[in-house]
Amino acid sequence: MQRSRFLLFVILAVMATGVFLILDGCSGKEQQGTGTASTFPVIDEALNVIKERGVYPVEQEKLIEGALRGMADTIGDPYSTYFSKEEAAASKESLAGERIGIGAEVTRSNGKFIIVAPVKGSPSEKAGLQPYDEIVRIDGETLDGDSLQDVVQRIRGKQGTAVTMTIYRPELNKHIEVSVMREAMSVKTVAAEVIEVRGNKIGYITLTKFAEDSAKEWEKATNRLIKEGAQALIIDLRGNPGGYLHTVGDIAGSLLPEDTVFAFMQNQQGALTPLVIEKSKDLSYDKKLKSMPVALLQDKGSASASEVLSGALKDLKRGYIMGTTSFGKGTVQDFTELSNGGEMKLSTHKWLTPKEQWIHGKGVKADLEVEQNALFVELTRLVTGVYEEGAYHEDVAYGQKLLEGLGYSVGRTDGYFDESTTLAVQAFRADAKVKADEKMDRIFYTALKEKVEAYRKDHKNDDQLQMAIGYMHHQLNEK
Template structure:
């Protein structure tokens, strides 16, 4: 059986051998007795399977019964991070951290029972074929979507590189159906974005990491080289909303910032034994030397979890960086993922990870050095709706819109989802400002314009309160 180490989704492959030795060396007499007892239970499991298959009035495929039993065993542990993954789910998890994805490059959502294109990725096959936001997918290769789940729809659209998928879409703006053929292709997944910024005569690099994936280390290397070459005197690292990823990627990022041979975290097994994790030696270039010495500020929030907490914990404990934002999520456990013969995987929590000062942050998070509240328009999840709401209606879509309207400066008396008179007046004022038909209703045009206004607001870094605090602190450091 091949094993791969996952942290959040996957653990560091470099230390996998050491963990194998720990796991293989942990057998005890108690464990052997448990194995014997389990083997004695196998006939009972087989008996239950046959009874269900032969007697239930509800037809259930045998494979689903087996998967249900596997899922039930994982659920019995009572650990939210220990779970059974079907073959499809396991593939999705692996793909989520891959350096590239195969498909058409479009975000799809389900709204009001319809499958809607949220947005095509810039330069993707979907954009080249002419797909637009709010296009409703009606058929895939001539097959209607009735009864399909969102996962089914996405699965049908995916396929082999170089093949085409035919989509019948309904475009509301035209009021008619269109037939589009989209060529499936490899879509690069970028996890690092960087910008050289200058404030009051001081240059610094802003680098955002959305997760720690396959290509993150290489992307980080290029981004930091560019920042240093451009004259950056400090770095702002943004891991807000970063759910984690491969620990090997964290090791390389941390290794570029910390002295060689630094311990950036510890692994602790069930017996309490600690294994130090040492940063990977950085390449001996002049840029790398500068990177290890320039001031570092890290931005985090409650969405910064697991692998991103390893980075913030290391920078904090080793006094290599100043942390601004909010306390992080607090995930201090490690999952060991093992493949099963049916193509699925069993993901189990097998270790804890601790910071360099041997602190377990699970359920607590990594504390910040300077707390900063974010603008509410940055924390509200952008939703998608094709429904129509008017005064007197009540819905969570209305509550969502009320919150965004308030954030944009419109006067609304309530945010509980009830469409009252003040909401109607705010909607009317917003529609006038957005140059869309001035009705006192929330419809597709209203939600599309609201989304665009909020996205444009977020793009302006001057509206990012936490980033502005970080910029102010960096300027303070460089001015002293």
Template sequence: MRRSRFLLFAVLAVMITASLLLLDGCAGKAEKETSSTSSFSVIDEAFEVIKQKGVYPVEGDMLVEGALRGMADVIGDPYSTYLSKEEAAAHKESLASERIGIGAELTRSNGKFIIVAPIKSSPAEKAGLRPYDEIVRIDGERLDGDTLRDVVKRIRGKKGTNVSMTIFRPELEKHLEVTVTRDVIPVKTVSAELLEERGEKIGYISITTFGEETAKEWQEETNRILKEGADGLIIDVRGNPGGYLHSVGNIAGSLLQNDTVFAYMQDAKGALTPLVTEPPEGLVFDEKLKTMPIVLLQNEGSASASEVLTGAMKDLKRGFIAGTTSFGKGTVQETMDLSNGGEMKLSTHKWLTPKEQWIHGKGVGTDLEVEQNYLFTEHIRMVTEIYAEGDFHDDIAYAQRLLTGLGYSVDRDDGYFDESTAEAVHAFRIDAEVDANDAMDRAFFTALREKVEAYRKDSKNDSQLQMAIGYMHHKITDR
């Protein structure tokens, strides 16, 4: 083993621009075992038996990989796992400040690999890729039997190299050949805007994950909105799955006084090590951040590093927590390089809040519970099939839920396309200025997606944010 580091593992996600998301913490060096406590000759015996007598041929490296995965799996901890060389590289890339790729989100729908949307000004957009384009071939080879992860891996590559794709464009009903040059895709994790509500200026800042450059981005965005006159700050970590521990430590430090314990690390023997705020190297935060009113927005998708931040702010009574109870992930992982290029990730510590509370499996509670509007929680799909009255499918149930959320009258949401569904579809198509018929086709699903996205972009529909704004207004006026 060449090195180790502490991780707080969050969630897994597979996309063109991201594969694995996890939370890295303070660096440390794993101690090498100086003596053996047991013999592993039985592993060598099993290896030779399978290689020599197995009727199904298996590469030796695959057997080793299987053994490593098995050792991690038998622990029974979802956050302890073995990562192959490729998987290890992917999870490091996911929290980098930039990635190499084509800059497009990809999904799998009904066995087809569909472009959801190219990132603005990305290589994918410049090459002419559009939403709903179906990828049929990559570099001349079909995708038969490929998983989403396989397709992502085939599209990735080195900066400056080309990837050729055969895509099917539904509106043209024809196949097109597209060549995309891979390039650097910047990754921004912090965004902010100044909200002017009821005569008050409130800074709204969203953190999507705690990556390598998040603290620097936080400094830039908070400096900007404070110069614009923000009197209070709403920090949105809804759906934030985690990130680097040192990153969340820097942000917590900007909001708390120096030498404040914002969390504890607890080892297997129960010993506690305090994590203390300190001035970050190379960054200078505005001192107003330490005293201005703070509201944090979280939900069940806020995990790991997000919970370190909200847990600290709640225990120390530095911020008001609104939304719903967070995910509840309170373990810390240490990742160690293995000689085959892979990594073994093992839960070695718990992390506790400043009041020494372990939130694992429970989450961080809120000061004000606010359920979100349903249309904000539904995952938006790319649907390519056509459905009519009498059909039954989960895609229909998905559409029924969205239509209901948009205010159309639908008697059911179980996926059966009944008469009330047909009437709602017809009414929606007229309102959306789509050809007036009763079918759920690509034009219908495209319009439905656009309506829901427009609904989400209007902050007036975000009930959790509106509640946070109302609370912040009273905090500012009461000062």
């Protein structure tokens, strides 16, 4: 059975893909005599040589999957990939409205698997997991040879079942056994608030991805903003990698008149199919959305479905685009289920803006270019190393950049721990009221991360958002 679904989503890690028509019958079952995997003799010849003469035994299923992945390398398209059964399930889950798990972010640092932070109200928080907890064993088994993806998959499981983890807690210098119940947790992609500026009320709405339930979240959020008196709307798509095509169509439909062409699909032969705004049977948007002033914030992390929306608003002069040029992904992927339980994700169409522009590799240019505060560009992360004067490491450079962004005098940001860095570390630790020391250690990095996150939450420090607020205030006062 085959099923297709369109997806616009940027995947920066390049994976391989397979073509189902070339390798059929991929059940992994051998026929009598030699294994037959396809109607192409050369493939069967290679399969049988490996199986019959290879010194390293390999299951036929893995050979088939390897062939599927290898075909994608020839395509040369980073968005066309082959997903195994497990990878396909994870891909679907990433855009689902809820996720089964324990609600904790896990990272890999210096070969260790570390809890970054438990989600508030999640099973992991209730079980007492804390930032910097190192996962040593899962269900009694060590993590030797596991990748980060392997560890995440082992933690996840069926709803209502428990996972037992042995964790090492640095501040206690001891191992602790923790049992966490897996639960279904809703995944929110929309956040909204009203920002009041000198008598004007501006709706500010952020969208992290165009997931399965994002349009419903958008409906609820925008209706609330209007009830609270919002006179204009700022849409924040910074860092939004994309998502489902039908979702971006629904959201665009809240802002544009019915029967408006918001994009075009172009097939392999070059034929164009218009994507038209249609009245939704399931969604009820406030009519004021279609007439209120709109500004859209984007950056180089805004891709695919995000660019469909920004391209439409720009071409149709429905919104003012601010920030920086977007990522530049102008293809659409189709998912097809394969007989082995995996999926083949293939770029099957280009998408074009209402003015029939293909933005692939170029991105959507902002109407007003606004560079962001440097402290918003640097990603915060967990660091487990300890560094002092004379050290040279990328973790030191990370700390130097954040200190500089917070206003501390750091002579360099290249990762060399010099005297000026020592003085900056001492000053920061004093201001943060943590243990006095000259080192960059776990206490220092934790306090630094918290300080930066608090800084970012204050809208006054967001240069791009402040420019959008100023623009909207000007627009409202001109009415």
